[in-house]
Amino acid sequence: MNFLISDAYAQQGQPPAGGGMIEFLIMIGVFFAIMYFLIIRPQSKRAKEHKNMVDNLxxxxxxxxxxxxxxxxxxxxxxxxxxxxxxxxxxxxxxxxxxxxxxxxxxxxx
Incomplete structure (x- = not known):
């Protein structure tokens, strides 16, 4: 029955690239910077403005x-x-x- 379906053999792949650690750390740093500028910084700025408003009532x-x-x-x-x-x-x-x-x-x- 092998004459109807050809056998599948695994191909030789390239060895995994070493040195992906630097790219990973850069990516983590970029994500942290995005989180800081889009979430943390505006929220702390609003909280500071509200505190000043409440103190000046x-x-x-x-x-x-x-x-x-x-x-x-x-x-x-x-x-x-x-x-x-x-x-x-x-x-x-x-x-x-x-x-x-x-x-x-x-x-x-x-």
Whole structure:
């Protein structure tokens, strides 16, 4: 039955190339650089900007919290803020929950 199907023989391959270690290390370095510039650096920059914003909060600033609450700061404490959400309605929120500081006069437009 061998006359219908020819036998398959393994061919001689080339020996594996040595010295692939340098290319591997360069590739790892390039991947680390890509990860640093696309993920780590922008995230740390945003965190630094948020920390500066939270540290510079003062009475009278108009803010938006992460939960969507919009109000004006009436009192500033070490870890908490008193925010006036409406006339006579004051809420206590954490400083870290502030998402953004709004331009002055935004609450009048709402």
């Amino acid at each position: 003062s009475k009278g600033d108009e803010i938006v919290t992460n939960g969507g609450l919009v109000g004006r700061i009436t009192q500033v404490h070490e870890n908490f803020l008193k925010v006036e959400a409406s006339n006579g309605v004051e809420l206590v929120v954490q400083r870290q929950s502030v998402a953004a500081v709004l331009p002055k006069g935004t609450l009048k437009d709402l």
